[in-house]
Amino acid sequence: xxxxxxxxxxFNVPEGATVAFNCTYSNSASQSFFWYRQDCRxxxxxxxxxYSSGNEDGRFTAQLNRASQYISLLIRDSKLSDSATYLCxxxxxxxxxxxxxxxxxxxxx
Amino acid sequence: GAGVSQTPSNKVxxxxxYVELRCDPISGHTALYWYRQSLGQGPEFLIYFQGTGAADxxxxxxxxxxxxxxxxxxxxxxxxxxxxxxxxxxLCASSLGTSGIGEQFFGPGTRLTVL
Numbered sequence: 681x682x683x684x685x686x687x688x689x690x691f692n693v694p695e696g697a698t699v700a701f702n703c704t705y706s707n708s709a710s711q712s713f714f715w716y717r718q719d720c721r722x723x724x725x726x727x728x729x730x731y732s733s734g735n736e737d738g739r740f741t742a743q744l745n746r747a748s749q750y751i752s753l754l755i756r757d758s759k760l761s762d763s764a765t766y767l768c769x770x771x772x773x774x775x776x777x778x779x780x781x782x783x784x785x786x787x788x789x
Numbered sequence: 790g791a792g793v794s795q796t797p798s799n800k801v802x803x804x805x806x807y808v809e810l811r812c813d814p815i816s817g818h819t820a821l822y823w824y825r826q827s828l829g830q831g832p833e834f835l836i837y838f839q840g841t842g843a844a845d846x847x848x849x850x851x852x853x854x855x856x857x858x859x860x861x862x863x864x865x866x867x868x869x870x871x872x873x874x875x876x877x878x879x880l881c882a883s884s885l886g887t888s889g890i891g892e893q894f895f896g897p898g899t900r901l902t903v904l
Contacts, residue, residue, distance in 0.1 A: 723880060723895035724832065767831050776845065777822065779831035
């Protein structure tokens with residue numbers, strides 16, 4: 681099993697729809713979880729951290745399920761500008777940070 | 790304020806040559822990471838510095854790869870005897886590194902092409 685797995689997509693979603701991605705991780709000792717966004721030929725940028733209790737930032741909601749070892753990202757009322765690759769990041773400690781391969785999202789007008 | 794900068798932005802070299810890639814992190818960030826990203830893949834961890842020391846270099850693929858951060862700020866990733874398989878975007882990121890994992894700020898990357 682890969683350390684961090686994501687569905688590569690692409691997810692083709694009409695504007696205004698809700699879309700969700702999951703990411704699974706293999707190491708139960710993982711401590712910190714993040715979603716990063718990467719636009720084509722650009723560097724990754726932090727979208728949001730993922731907290732145990734779940735957290736929301738505007739149209740974005742992140743959840744963590746430690747028992748099943750997955751995190752999720754929900755995007756509501758999707759915008760054209762949400763089109764990007766979403767990278768799941770799992771950290772076991774400061775020096776062991778693992779990125780997933782990313783999920784490509786295309787928002788269709 | 791200034792973000793993470795990387796030079797050069799593009800580097801084309803021939804198989805067998807030596808290359809150096811430079812990263813200038815955000816001022817005051819003690820943690821610095823190097824990643825390698827191939828097309829269609831996520832960033833692959835190479836090495837992590839906390840201050841001047843390499844806290845974890847387990848991601849370096851082999852002994853052709855080496856990185857330094859002599860004064861705890863600028864870092865250089867060095868690749869000897871480059872191979873075509875080394876072609877990728879090399880990303881550098883920095884973070885405050887004060888406690889736990891914080892937000893990583895990435896540079897624009899260096900696109901390395903080995904002919």
